[in-house]
Amino acid sequence: MIVDTQTAHFESLPLDCGVQLSPVEVAYETWGELNGDASNAILIAHAFSGDAHAAGIHQRTGRPGWWDNMIGPGKAFDTNRFFVICSNILGGCAGTTGPSSINPATGEPYAMRFPVITVPDIVRLQRLLMDHLGIARLLCVAGGSMGGMQALEWAVAYPERVASVIPIATTHRHSAQQIAFNEVGRQAIMADPDWNGGDYYQTGRRPARGLAVARMVGHITYMSDASMKAKFGRKLRDKASPAFDFSAEFEVESYLRYRGSQFVDRFDANSYLYITKAMDYFDLSAGRGSLAAALERTQARCLLISFSSDWLYPSYQSQEIVRALRSRNRDVAYVELNSDYGHDAFLVTVEEQAEIVRGFLHSTARLVGA
Amino acid sequence: MIVDTQTAHFESLPLDCGVQLSPVEVAYETWGELNGDASNAILIAHAFSGDAHAAGIHQRTGRPGWWDNMIGPGKAFDTNRFFVICSNILGGCAGTTGPSSINPATGEPYAMRFPVITVPDIVRLQRLLMDHLGIARLLCVAGGSMGGMQALEWAVAYPERVASVIPIATTHRHSAQQIAFNEVGRQAIMADPDWNGGDYYQTGRRPARGLAVARMVGHITYMSDASMKAKFGRKLRDKASPAFDFSAEFEVESYLRYRGSQFVDRFDANSYLYITKAMDYFDLSAGRGSLAAALERTQARCLLISFSSDWLYPSYQSQEIVRALRSRNRDVAYVELNSDYGHDAFLVTVEEQAEIVRGFLHSTARLVGA
Numbered sequence: 230m231i232v233d234t235q236t237a238h239f240e241s242l243p244l245d246c247g248v249q250l251s252p253v254e255v256a257y258e259t260w261g262e263l264n265g266d267a268s269n270a271i272l273i274a275h276a277f278s279g280d281a282h283a284a285g286i287h288q289r290t291g292r293p294g295w296w297d298n299m300i301g302p303g304k305a306f307d308t309n310r311f312f313v314i315c316s317n318i319l320g321g322c323a324g325t326t327g328p329s330s331i332n333p334a335t336g337e338p339y340a341m342r343f344p345v346i347t348v349p350d351i352v353r354l355q356r357l358l359m360d361h362l363g364i365a366r367l368l369c370v371a372g373g374s375m376g377g378m379q380a381l382e383w384a385v386a387y388p389e390r391v392a393s394v395i396p397i398a399t400t401h402r403h404s405a406q407q408i409a410f411n412e413v414g415r416q417a418i419m420a421d422p423d424w425n426g427g428d429y430y431q432t433g434r435r436p437a438r439g440l441a442v443a444r445m446v447g448h449i450t451y452m453s454d455a456s457m458k459a460k461f462g463r464k465l466r467d468k469a470s471p472a473f474d475f476s477a478e479f480e481v482e483s484y485l486r487y488r489g490s491q492f493v494d495r496f497d498a499n500s501y502l503y504i505t506k507a508m509d510y511f512d513l514s515a516g517r518g519s520l521a522a523a524l525e526r527t528q529a530r531c532l533l534i535s536f537s538s539d540w541l542y543p544s545y546q547s548q549e550i551v552r553a554l555r556s557r558n559r560d561v562a563y564v565e566l567n568s569d570y571g572h573d574a575f576l577v578t579v580e581e582q583a584e585i586v587r588g589f590l591h592s593t594a595r596l597v598g599a
Numbered sequence: 600m601i602v603d604t605q606t607a608h609f610e611s612l613p614l615d616c617g618v619q620l621s622p623v624e625v626a627y628e629t630w631g632e633l634n635g636d637a638s639n640a641i642l643i644a645h646a647f648s649g650d651a652h653a654a655g656i657h658q659r660t661g662r663p664g665w666w667d668n669m670i671g672p673g674k675a676f677d678t679n680r681f682f683v684i685c686s687n688i689l690g691g692c693a694g695t696t697g698p699s700s701i702n703p704a705t706g707e708p709y710a711m712r713f714p715v716i717t718v719p720d721i722v723r724l725q726r727l728l729m730d731h732l733g734i735a736r737l738l739c740v741a742g743g744s745m746g747g748m749q750a751l752e753w754a755v756a757y758p759e760r761v762a763s764v765i766p767i768a769t770t771h772r773h774s775a776q777q778i779a780f781n782e783v784g785r786q787a788i789m790a791d792p793d794w795n796g797g798d799y800y801q802t803g804r805r806p807a808r809g810l811a812v813a814r815m816v817g818h819i820t821y822m823s824d825a826s827m828k829a830k831f832g833r834k835l836r837d838k839a840s841p842a843f844d845f846s847a848e849f850e851v852e853s854y855l856r857y858r859g860s861q862f863v864d865r866f867d868a869n870s871y872l873y874i875t876k877a878m879d880y881f882d883l884s885a886g887r888g889s890l891a892a893a894l895e896r897t898q899a900r901c902l903l904i905s906f907s908s909d910w911l912y913p914s915y916q917s918q919e920i921v922r923a924l925r926s927r928n929r930d931v932a933y934v935e936l937n938s939d940y941g942h943d944a945f946l947v948t949v950e951e952q953a954e955i956v957r958g959f960l961h962s963t964a965r966l967v968g969a
Contacts, residue, residue, distance in 0.1 A: 413816050474715060
C-alpha cells in the first residue's frame with residue numbers, strides 16, 4: 230500500500246482567538262475508495278506528534294504509517310470497505326499551515342506570530358477538508374490522545390456530519406497534572422537560548438536541546454512504570470558495573486537521549502508550543518453549560534477505549550465522558566483494555582482494540598447503510 | 600526552638616569510586632540533649648533537596664525546619680526525650696562538602712571534578728559524624744525518599760550501630776521510571792549553556808533555566824493527580840477566560856514557574872547532578888546476593904511507611920522491602936497511609952504518621968533501655 234501526501238488549499242480559516250488565518254494548507258493522505266454516496270469515509274485524527282502518514286508505505290520516505298497496524302486492507306479500519314483519511318493538524322509541521330509556515334504578509338516564517346490555535350480550530354479545518362473531498366457526513370472520526378479530543382469535538386460541534394466517533398485514551402479536558410507536564414515541555418524549549426523567542430528558522434540553530442528534554446519528559450509519560458521495567462529495568466549499557474561518571478550508563482538513559490535527539494530531526498519546536506497549548510485549552514464543556522449538556526448535542530454512536538496502565542490519560546477520564554453520555558441517553562460503548570504499555574498502548578497493543586473497532590465500524594456502517 | 604548549624608571537619612573519607620575525598624566538612628544541627636550513655640540519639644536523613652535544618656527556627660535565617668511538624672518537644676521525634684541530629688548529605692550544597700566546595704588541590708570549586716558519590720558514601724560520612732559526637736549506637740535512623748535509602752543502608756551496612764530504622768516513601772533501588780525522571784532533570788541542567796560543563800561558579804551565570812525546568816519536573820512527581828486537581832484544577836490566573844498567549848495562564852503553570860525559579864536561589868545545579876546520580880546508583884542488594892540476603896544482616900527494628908497516592912515511590916516498593924525482611928524473620932512493621940498528597944505526603948500529612956512514629960520510637964527506647 231504505497232501512499233503519497235497530498236495538499237489542499239483554503240483561502241482562510243476563522244480561529245477561536247478572532248484571527249482569520251489566510252491562506253491555509255492541509256497535508257493529508259487517503260486509503261481505499263470513496264463510495265458512490267460518499268457514506269464510507271472515516272477520518273483518523275492524529276495525536277500530538279503524529280502526522281498525515283497514518284498507514285501504508287510512504288512513496289518518498291519508505292516509512293510505514295504510525296497506525297499501519299490498524300489501517301489497511303482487512304485491518305480494523307478496513308480500506309477494502311472504507312475510505313480512510315488522515316490530515317496533519319493545524320499548527321503542525323508536516324505539511325499543514327503552522328508556525329514554521331511562511332506568513333504571506335511578511336514573507337518570513339510566522340514563528341511566535343502564528344495565532345494561538347485550539348482543538349475546535351483544528352477540527353474546523355478538518356471540516357473544510359471534508360467539504361473539499363465531497364464528504365457531507367463522516368462514517369466515523371477516530372483517534373487516540375489528542376486525536377480523541379478532536380473526535381469528541383467533531384461529535385459535539387458538527388453532530389449532523391459524523392455518524393460515529395472512537396475517542397481513545399483521551400479526556401474532555403486536561404487535568405492540572407496534564408497541563409503541568411505540557412508546561413514543563415514548553416519551558417524546556419523556551420529555556421533554550423537557541424529558541425530565540427521562536428525566531429530560529431533563519432539562524433541555523435534550532436532549540437534542539439530544549440526540544441529533546443521536552444520529548445524525554447513526554448516519553449516517560451507515554452510509557453508505564455511496568456513497561457519501563459520490562460524494557461529497561463536497571464540494565465546498564467555495554468557494561469556490568471557503574472562507571473561513576475555522567476555518561477548515559479543506564480539503558481533507560483540512553484534510550485531517552487536517543488528518542489529526544491531523534492525527535493528534533495522531525496518536529497518543530499514552535500509547533501510543540503502551539504499544539505500543547507491547544508491541548509491544554511481544550512475543554513469540551515466550555516461555553517456549552519456542562520459536559521453532559523455538551524455531549525447531549527451529539528447524534529453519533531460513541532465507542533470509548535482506555536488502557537489500564539495509562540496514567541497520563543487515566544481511565545477515569547474516559548469514564549467521566551461515558552457517564553455524561555449515558556446521563557443524556559446517548560449511544561455509547563466503553564471498554565478498558567488491560568495493557569502494560571501505558572498511554573502508548575493505543576499505538577502498540579492493537580489486537581483487542583482492533584477487534585472492538587472492527588465490530589463497531591461494521592455495525593455502524595450497517596446502521597447508516599454505508 | 601532556635602537552632603544554628605554547626606560544622607564538623609574530617610581529614611578524609613574513602614568513597615565507593617575509589618577516591619579518598621580530603622578534607623570533608625559536614626554541616627549538622629541537633630535538638631534535645633544526649634543522655635549519659637548516649638543511647639537516645641536519632642539521626643534524621645534528609646531527602647534529595649533537603650538540608651541539615653530539619654527542625655526549629657534557624658538563628659540566622661528565621662526559617663522553620665523542613666520537618667518541624669515532626670521534630671520538637673512533645674512531637675513525634677520528641678526532643679524532650681531524644682537527641683535528634685540531622686546533617687546535610689555529602690555532595691550537598693548546604694554546608695557539607697560537595698561539588699561547589701573548594702578543591703584544596705586547585706583552590707577552585709570542584710564542579711564536575713568532584714568524585715561521583717553513592718548513598719553508602721553518604722552514610723559512611725554520617726557514621727564519621729556519629730563517632731565525632733560520641734554515639735556508638737543510634738536509637739533510630741529515619742528519613743523519607745532518599746532519606747529512606749540512607750536509613751536502609753545504615754541498617755544493612757552498620758547493623759551494630761543502629762537499633763531501629765524508619766524508611767518512609769522509599770525504595771531499595773530505583774526503577775527505570777525513577778531513573779528516567781532524574782535523567783530528564785540532569786539533561787535539562789546540562790542542556791543549559793550557562794551550565795558550562797559545570798564551571799559556572801566564577802562566570803556569574805548559573806544554569807538557572809535548566810535547573811528550574813528540572814525542579815518543575817520534580818514538583819509534578821512529588822504531587823499526585825488528585826492533589827494537583829485540588830490545589831489548581833484548571834483555574835486561570837487573574838482572569839476568567841484564556842488570553843491566547845504563552846504567558847503562565849493556568850495557576851498550575853505559574854506555580855511551577857515560581858517553584859522552579861525559587862529553587863534556583865537555594866540549590867546548586869551540580870549538587871543536583873551528583874545527588875540524583877547517587878539515588879539512581881543506589882541498590883541495597885548490590886554485592887550482597889539479594890535484597891533478602893542484604894536485609895538479613897540488620898539487627899534493627901524496622902518501621903516502613905508508604906502513602907497511597909505516592910506514584911513516584913509507590914507502595915509496592917516499600918512492600919518489596921517488607922516481604923524481604925519478613926522472609927528473613929526480621930522485626931518489621933509496615934503501614935500504608937491514605938493520603939492524596941502523593942510523594943510529598945511524608946512532609947505534609949503528618950498526623951497519622953506522627954502517631955505511628957511516636958509509638959515505634961517509645962517501644963524501641965523501652966526495648967533497648969534508652
